[in-house]
Amino acid sequence: MKHPRFLPAISVGLTLALTTLAPALLAQEGVTVDASGPVTVAVETPAQRDTRLAWWREAKFGLFIHWGTYSAYAGQYKENKNYGEWIMHTAKIPVAEYRAHAETFNPVAYDPVAWVRAAKAAGMRYIVITAKHHEGFALYPSDVTDWDIADATPWKKDLLAPLVAAARAEGLHIGFYYSQAQDWVHAGGAKARFPEGGGWDAAQNGDTDVYLRTIAVPQVRELLTRYQPDILWWDTPTFMTKERSAPLAALLALRPGIITNNRLGSGFAGDTSTPEQFVPVTGYPGDWETCMTIGRNWGYNANDTQLKSGPDLIRKLVNISSMGGNFLLNVGPTAEGLIPQGQLDRLAEVGAWLAKNGDSIYGTTRGPFQSLTWGRATRRGDRLYLHVFNWPADGKLRVPLLSRATSATLLHSPGVKLALHPEPARLIIDVPADAPDPVSSVIVLDLAEPPVVPPLVTRAASVTASAEQPGQPAANATDGTGAKRWRAPAGVKSAWLDFNLPAPALVQGFGADEPDVWPRLKQRYTLAAEVDGLWRELSAGATDGHGVVGRFAPVTASRFRITMECEKGEPGLAEFQLYQAE
Numbered sequence: 001m002k003h004p005r006f007l008p009a010i011s012v013g014l015t016l017a018l019t020t021l022a023p024a025l026l027a028q029e030g031v032t033v034d035a036s037g038p039v040t041v042a043v044e045t046p047a048q049r050d051t052r053l054a055w056w057r058e059a060k061f062g063l064f065i066h067w068g069t070y071s072a073y074a075g076q077y078k079e080n081k082n083y084g085e086w087i088m089h090t091a092k093i094p095v096a097e098y099r100a101h102a103e104t105f106n107p108v109a110y111d112p113v114a115w116v117r118a119a120k121a122a123g124m125r126y127i128v129i130t131a132k133h134h135e136g137f138a139l140y141p142s143d144v145t146d147w148d149i150a151d152a153t154p155w156k157k158d159l160l161a162p163l164v165a166a167a168r169a170e171g172l173h174i175g176f177y178y179s180q181a182q183d184w185v186h187a188g189g190a191k192a193r194f195p196e197g198g199g200w201d202a203a204q205n206g207d208t209d210v211y212l213r214t215i216a217v218p219q220v221r222e223l224l225t226r227y228q229p230d231i232l233w234w235d236t237p238t239f240m241t242k243e244r245s246a247p248l249a250a251l252l253a254l255r256p257g258i259i260t261n262n263r264l265g266s267g268f269a270g271d272t273s274t275p276e277q278f279v280p281v282t283g284y285p286g287d288w289e290t291c292m293t294i295g296r297n298w299g300y301n302a303n304d305t306q307l308k309s310g311p312d313l314i315r316k317l318v319n320i321s322s323m324g325g326n327f328l329l330n331v332g333p334t335a336e337g338l339i340p341q342g343q344l345d346r347l348a349e350v351g352a353w354l355a356k357n358g359d360s361i362y363g364t365t366r367g368p369f370q371s372l373t374w375g376r377a378t379r380r381g382d383r384l385y386l387h388v389f390n391w392p393a394d395g396k397l398r399v400p401l402l403s404r405a406t407s408a409t410l411l412h413s414p415g416v417k418l419a420l421h422p423e424p425a426r427l428i429i430d431v432p433a434d435a436p437d438p439v440s441s442v443i444v445l446d447l448a449e450p451p452v453v454p455p456l457v458t459r460a461a462s463v464t465a466s467a468e469q470p471g472q473p474a475a476n477a478t479d480g481t482g483a484k485r486w487r488a489p490a491g492v493k494s495a496w497l498d499f500n501l502p503a504p505a506l507v508q509g510f511g512a513d514e515p516d517v518w519p520r521l522k523q524r525y526t527l528a529a530e531v532d533g534l535w536r537e538l539s540a541g542a543t544d545g546h547g548v549v550g551r552f553a554p555v556t557a558s559r560f561r562i563t564m565e566c567e568k569g570e571p572g573l574a575e576f577q578l579y580q581a582e
C-alpha cells in the first residue's frame, strides 16, 4: 500500500473545503493520492493568509483586460450595435459562424509592453486578462482544443506569454480570468439560461462533466504550469456543484501563493468577493474587489463611447479604498490589439492623481467612518487620510471622531499644520479657503491612538421586519456588514423594516446595501420617521440593484421604517444604516 500523499501546505483560500474531498476527485486530476483514505490539505493560518495576500492588499488598483474573438465584432452583429463580450450568447450566433469569424481576430498592433506601461502609469499594480472568456476561446495555444489563438486565428502566436513577461519586467503582478463553466463553443460547456447540456445550436450539446474534465481542468493546469499567474479570476459558477469545482480547486496547489476570487463554485469561498459594476454602499468584510468598466461593455464595442469621467473613477477608487476594497478597472482592446484612446485617457487621468496622492491609497486599510458628507477616509495605522470631495465653504472640516488627534496637514504641504479644535464627539479642522485638488484633496490626520468614532445609531437599534425568510432575518440588515441579508419570503412583493433606536437621534442621511445577486433586485424604497406619532416620509426612489445612499433635512426621531418593493424576486437588504449629522 502506498503512503498517503499530502498536498503542500499552501492554501488557496479553499482549503477548508478541500480537506474533506474524496480522493477520487483529486486522483482524476492527476494529483497522486492514496485511494484508501481522505486527502489531507494543510489549512492555512491567518498569518499565512495575510502574507499571501499582502501584495494584493497593498496594490489597491488593477487593470482588467477583456480580449477575445468577440473583440473582432466591435460590438456589432447585423443591425444591432449594442453587444459586448456576450455577443455570441445574446445574438445566438451559431457555433460554426462564430468560429469562422475568429479569422478576423488578428492583433497585428498588439504591444504588451505599451499595455503594461499604460497600466503602470495609471498607478495600477496588477493586471488580470481573460485567458478564456465565456466564448471558450483560449488566448494561448492550448493543447486540448483547436478553439484557441494558435489554430483559429491568423495571428497564431501566444498572447499571454508576452504580457506576463512585460508585466513582470515592469514589476506588476499578473493574473488570469478563466471562465470555468460557461463555454459557448465547446460542447457541454454551460450556456447561461439554457438547460444543462444544451444551448441555441445543436453543436453545443454535450456533457458538462466531460467538458470540465477534457477542457476546463487541463486548461487551468496549462495556465498554472506555463505562466505561474498570481491570480486566478474564476467567472460564473453555472452548474458548478461542489463535486465539479473540487478538481479545479485542487489544481491551485500547482501555484503556491495564488489568489482566487469567490466565483469558482459552491463550497469554495476563494479569497476575494467580487462586486461587479458597482461599489457596495457599506463595503464588505474581508478582502473584496469591485470590477468595473470605463464605458458600458467589458469587451470592445466601437459605439461604447459614453465613458465615466476621470474624476468619477478617481472618487470610485477613493470610495472603494475607504471601505477596504480593491478596484479592478477594465479596458477592452480592439481585435488589432489597441486599447481605445478614450480608455487610455481615463487611465492617465487616474494615474496623474495617484502619482501625487498615492500615499493615501496604496497599502491603506478601511477608514473608521460609516459615512461622511464631505468625502471619504482611508487609514494607515493611527494615521487617517481624509479625502475631501466637497471642500467646506466655511473653512471648517467636521470630523466625527472620539480619538485624540495630534496633527493635521495637507498631503502636499506637510510643513503647514492645520489648526485642530477638538469637541466632545467631533474634531474641527481649520482648512484653507480653496480646495487644493478639484477631485479629492487629501488631509493627513495623525492620531495619538487608534481611531474611534461615534457608533452608528442603527447598530444599537432593535429591528423588526413585516416578513422574513428563515435564515435571512431582519437583524442581518444591521449587523454592520453588507455580507448577510434580510429577505422577505417568496411571493411577498412589499415588506418593511422597522428600526427602534434606544433614544431619539438627529439623523440626516441613510445608506442601504442591496444583496449582490443576479438578477439585480431593483427595488423601490420609501424611508420614513415617526415624528409626533405620525410617519413622515424622508426619502423615496428606485434603486439600481446596487443599493442607495440618501440625504434629507435633519430629523430627530427614535423610530424609522424603510419599505421595499420588488418586482423581480423578494424585497431584501444587505445592510441599512442611519447617519447622524457631523
Ligand code: H79
Residues within 6 Å of the ligand: 085, 086, 090, 235, 236, 276, 291, 298, 518
Ligand atoms: O466578464 C464580465 C462579464 O461578461 C461577466 N463578468 C464580468 C467580469 C459576467 N458573466 N455573467 N455575468 C457577468 C452575469 C450576467 C449578466 C447578463 Fe447580460 C445580463 C447576461 C445577460 C444579461 C450583460 C448584459 C451581459 C449581457 C447583457
